[in-house]
Amino acid sequence: MITDINIEPARHSFENLSSRPKKDAKQLNTIIETIYDQVARDGDRALKDLTQQFDNCTVKEIQVAENEINNAGKNVSDELKSAIRRAKSNIEKFHTAQLSNTIDVEITEGLRCMQKSVAIERVGIYIPGGTAPLFSTVLMLAIPASLAGCKEIILCSPPDQAGNINNVILWTAQLCGVTHIYKLGGAQAIAAMTLGTATVPRVAKIFGPGNQYVTAAKSFAQHYGVAMDMPAGPSELLVYADETCVPRYVAADLLSQAEHGIDSQVILVANDTKFVDAINIEIDKQLQELPRREIAKEALVNSKAVVLNEVVSAFDFINEYAPEHFIIASETPERYIDKIVNAGSVFLGNYCPESAGDYASGTNHTLPTDGWSKSYNGVNVDSFSRKITFQSIDKRGILDLGDTIITMAENENLQAHANAVKIRLMDLENKGV
């Protein structure tokens, strides 16, 4: 159960109630720097050595061979394949709707401005290893990358001790348009995609979740001109429950977040203490049945319930918290939509669990945590492209706008900026255009 219950907290305490546990990333930087240096110096040799050291695996070929990929599907059940295909179809449908058209505006006669979305040429996707294969993240990153039009989609994931990447990951990667797969995990995978080696090409942007080493290595990539999707922290869920919530469902949703890890953040905001009590009873009941109940229990220790009867106050708190996932447990969730300022992805109604969005509803599950939804959004098709602007000016256009540019440039003391216009105007006036 959630024991940290805050009833009608004062507004000045919202910031404190929203604070996440602080981590100090500085100590990791020395380790990460050493790994980058090793990869920069020894290339593929370093990657093999580090895989031996950290993954306890002797890799002969870093790149996954075509026949390994082609054979992967044999070991994936038809039921799972069909579920993944269904999820892919939903994710594709929603992300296709995100594709942007070229903007083309005639500002004045002879002056046009345009904005065109152009895919990042080569992107990197990191998929963590571990006991469970995170094939859902392959869907969430490779599908928008493909839709955006990225030419090369590189995927790195750590091999098991036998030197293999999980078959479901391989099968899903091929299904979603990944072009190159490498048996690489941890900071060395990120360093390889950042620096490039004989085998692994350098990418322009790196996406995907990972442990603290992977996260630190992604930040470090910026020193080498490689971007990342967003800053990362432990996964979070905030549920707002009003009088029409279903306590059993809310409890199940909170537990689905709590099972992620002991550092998961679970926040319940309700408009009455009695809903907190009802949900807590359900949490304890459902917890018994969970294989990962020890993890969930520990996560609940750090969790909070906040009771705020006024809707305005509740949403002031929620926006201050800025949750990654935000469930509105209500029969009429629509009436709250316009109050949401800061959130990653929002789940509307009593039949909309977070796990729907984690897997198959169509939205992306790579979302800003740790309050970053105040300034970042989740991964979408735009994350894999850039909006390049264009301006086209002809003789009429520069004759019309020239004086404006000259006046402004001269007032910023940039005479050469003014000259670039003057030299053209002079020619045109001499020609009597």
Add this chain to the structure above:
Amino acid sequence: MITDINIEPARHSFENLSSRPKKDAKQLNTIIETIYDQVARDGDRALKDLTQQFDNCTVKEIQVAENEINNAGKNVSDELKSAIRRAKSNIEKFHTAQLSNTIDVEITEGLRCMQKSVAIERVGIYIPGGTAPLFSTVLMLAIPASLAGCKEIILCSPPDQAGNINNVILWTAQLCGVTHIYKLGGAQAIAAMTLGTATVPRVAKIFGPGNQYVTAAKSFAQHYGVAMDMPAGPSELLVYADETCVPRYVAADLLSQAEHGIDSQVILVANDTKFVDAINIEIDKQLQELPRREIAKEALVNSKAVVLNEVVSAFDFINEYAPEHFIIASETPERYIDKIVNAGSVFLGNYCPESAGDYASGTNHTLPTDGWSKSYNGVNVDSFSRKITFQSIDKRGILDLGDTIITMAENENLQAHANAVKIRLMDLENKGV
């Protein structure tokens, strides 16, 4: 003139030819950390002390008073006001076209996914001081912030020794919807907007150019959960000149970039050596007349000309360089548009100088430098908002999609994720929905 001329360089040398001078930012971090610590500890007192120390100015009130702002316009000429209004109108027209509609997709019966653009509540804009007032950057940042719907737009700019911010900056800020203006410069301005003090509110994202201290302080803000527009480096221009270019115009454009600072990057790519020679003659001629010729000369020392006769090779090099500003000096620039993969803003044709985009064409001038256009775009309306996703699922929707979610969750060993669906399906099946 440009003396570093590279004729038909081999493809393997493109990366090296594209490399920018490296800076080591690490040494700055100690200085920045000290300033952050001081602002965190002493708040407004620290801001006043640091302004005394770095700007040699005793500031009584950090916030610019309403009457100072209202009086600013008296000291701005009508000619300049009218030019700024004209630029504003063009910038507004193009940035309004960037506003995104809500996306609302019915994925299947009972399952809807939506994406809604929501403005960042409070943003910060930094405008550097110095001899020239950079009012053009006020336009480029405050206009899209206003259009996006940011509720609070904070502007910091260093005061002169008399304790005043330039009148043109004040007048432009008010014109473009800035809500609060502070007399603060350097790293202390960034620290104030990141941490918040009694006077200066904490923002979610910081925009704007600055010297190496400002840039380092913006990066440092990420440790406190505050985002920034993009990584910064010296300004750059690449011109591609084909046989229909006008050498005098190309020379003027290159010089307009070179006058920015001695670290400005100027690159000329031409399809024939004779155009490089013709442009060089013009550079030397025009250079004589420039007030900032000493700066421009130094910048030219680090500049390069690259001759590549094949259009494909030329654009391979240009995309490897990934310029901030890219002029296509040609009578028929349209035929090159589809070859552009990496660039910030593109200027099409012989009558389209970079200074048009710097001030008044309508495009934004806050653009990715240092090769970052491979993964970032320039500032646009989206830079001031987030795309929040929503999913709405009703009973039919979860009955239809439930098995897919359960299969996927169980294959990722996340039983509580599956349970959140099962508990709903069980109810619905019991009720015979």
